[in-house]
Amino acid sequence: MKNKSFAMALAAFFFACLFSLPPIVFTDPPAGILPTSFYVWQRRWSEDVVNAVRRSVGDADGYQLLVSEIALSPSGALTHTDFHPRWDVLAESGSELTIVIRMDVSVIRMLKRKEHAPVARLIGKIADAAIVAGTHDGATVRGLQIDCDCPESRLDEYGELMTELRGDYATRRLSFTALPSWLDSADFPALARTADYYVLQVHSLRRPETVDTPLTICNTEQAEEDVSRAERIGLPFTVALPTYGYLLIFDEQGQFAGLRAEGDPISLREGFQAHIVLSDHVAIADFVRRMRSRPPRNCRGIVWFRLPVESDELNWSWMTLKAVLDGRTARESCAAEIRSPEPGLYELWVINTGERNIPGKVEIDIDPLPGIRFFHDLLGEFVEIDAIPAGTMRLSGPVPAIGDPVPAAWFRVAAADSSNFPHPVSIEHVRIRQ
Template sequence: MRSPFTLSVHLLRGVALCIATLAACGQQAAAWTQEVYVWQRLQTAPAVAEALRRSAPLVDAFHVLAAEVAWPAGPAGAGQWAPVAVDYARLAETSKPVGLVLRVGAFSGKMQRDDATARLLAARARSLLATARAVGLEPAELQIDFDCAESRLAGYREWLEALRGALDSDARHAPAEPGTGMRRVPLVFTALPAWLRHEEEFAELARVSDGFVLQVHSLDKPSSPDALPELCDPSKVAGHVARAGKIAAAAGRTFRVALPTYGYLLAFDAQGKFFALAAEGDRPSWPAGTQVRVTGADPEQMSDVARSLANNAPPSCTGVVWFRLPVTGDRLNWSPPTFAAVLAGRSPRRGLEAVARWPEADGGSGNDGLAEIILLNTGERAELLPRAVRVTLSGNPATPDSLTIAGADGLGGYRWEAQAGEVSGVLSGWRLPPEASLEPGRQRKLGWLRFSSAPHGRHNSLSHEQDPNTRPLLKLYIVDAP
């Protein structure tokens, strides 16, 4: 039998939970937000500036990588800070809220509120805020990105308490703007789904912060080239979010969900053993015989996940944060049209087609028998290059039986493979890297054919303005294999 004291405690806990839930519901009344991480280390580059300008009307906030520390000398070291060039002035011009992210590398030492490492992190956090404010940018939040081991969440709470104390101290001593009172920067941390198993420790983390971002994307070590892991398993997201929602409500906090836009190149040796990955920049020079595979966030799946969260997330979940901002030239990330479509709440439109172009048909030189085979992407997402494109005559009755192909070749990783006894063949992508793709709105020449004479029925199908009563000479089929 429960004692009156036990019943009173449970009653008080129930009342507290109801109050926290109501508070979270009130915060949920605000519009659902879609925000994005800016993770480039050279944010002053023109491509990043253009990406910020292009994305500003579409997103609700930017969260920029502002500093990153590693511990190559071990936990007793002072930390090694990676250079990050943040364009605070450009960010201020977007007129969007801007959060600053402090990335903390793996740490094996003691984690205490008043130790040297905590003081180091607090000092850098203050410096980041001061740098942003110096150019007129008031940070919307400070976010700590630290992949803490599950067994050390209590120590991580000590660090967050130290950071919270340092930020509050600065706010108390900073001159406030008229009518605004004390300036206080919210402190937020990124959280991993595995942490949710430790409800008490995780709830304490939430309470000493102002909220968290639940990161539901990560890469498990692949077992073989034929069994690639998913960056984000859509079937697990709802469960993670529901569990986080209960803890957040009990702690009186809100959270957002981080969803991926990026991909990886995965490298396997000749025996199929995984040994390396690449996420950004140029493709590494891996040894001969390396098997390369690509894994990444599928836009259709992530669009479905985002829509489901917007409609069904618990009241304490207030939005999503996309990782990472699409920048022109970032081959392992979504293209800007893909990102825009997903932000609009729909799956990106697809449109990959092969067409024939006759460059000599419009008054050019020669015998007008040259045909170029062009691949077009008229959709809104990047498409992997096809392994093959089959080229055949359409059967135009005006085409003479004597018509032959005088020459043909493939370009850029494709080769021409003639079909015996037929005026046709296949452009085979025999030397294409697995990640080779065509961005939306772009075109690529795959190869060419030259006929023995100027054939009838030729026209520039690339223009899409041919006479509908004219049957084109060539039929082109995108196929998976020759």
């Protein structure tokens, strides 16, 4: 009985925490200052994710955390898949925490039928459970955000759902993600007034027709126009900028055949080709500098989609994002070095010494030292290409990831020569080709 009474008292305490925060008051940031937040979009919090959060703490004013995805099943029932952040790690950060619920566009069918109540109840159930879990581990959730690519024709019904949530979460920062096309809708200002702010997503990838179609994830000139339109609406917003990329697949005729996002396996059919498109760190860094020099009216900050994690393949490295946050263009450079793991054996290693993972090639020019006899072979994806002047060996291969040097070739020197020379070749030039 004592245990039961204690459990009931503990539950009452946690649920009291759901409504114990003071009302939120927004103020414009000081000139030149735009708070920085990061989306953490991983469904499983591996040690890589934990390390990424801890590494970013000094630059984070907030984190926006995916906690659930809801959708309609083929039978029309509401379903949800929940994810569980490491609240103990987030509590250590001291940053503002916002939970994000991703709502599939299929759920809009219920809103169209004026069935807002069951959707709001499910969102509330998920949000309350996340808030309680965070409180248990010492983390305070200050915000709730809904992420949905709602059709423009249904923004009024979406607003009715947000109004219902506003009543339930009056002491939380309520927000939603918004597409730039929504800004022209007559229904958008009313929708925006249901929330404390909206997140203007100025990133997307248009479907390419062919392999020659120019690709960009964030057109910063268009983004600047979108931000100006948001300013004119006169309601609080933040701007979401991208760090991610895609691997695009094209068929034998060069026609678009599909794409791969982070974590999705891929197996290319014969004759198909793949191209990687990443967010342009140079253009985005310049865009951020312009925003900071004159913060847009009613803009409450920049949120990055998404926080780089060491195991990401199609995302900026943390060093790239850190350079952009510092107002710089990320440095690009590679180096090569000779290592000798044992007498007579030499290896050529390539190292990414820059601040960016590059989907390009690195070329290394090496000259054999005269008078040394050796055998050699290439490693991994490195190949030997024609070089000028004659006698120079030019190797080409993928630029390695930051922190992950790769061997490009090995050289075996005759025993008689191994004691007379430090290594059989000299490195002349290392260059990046994109």
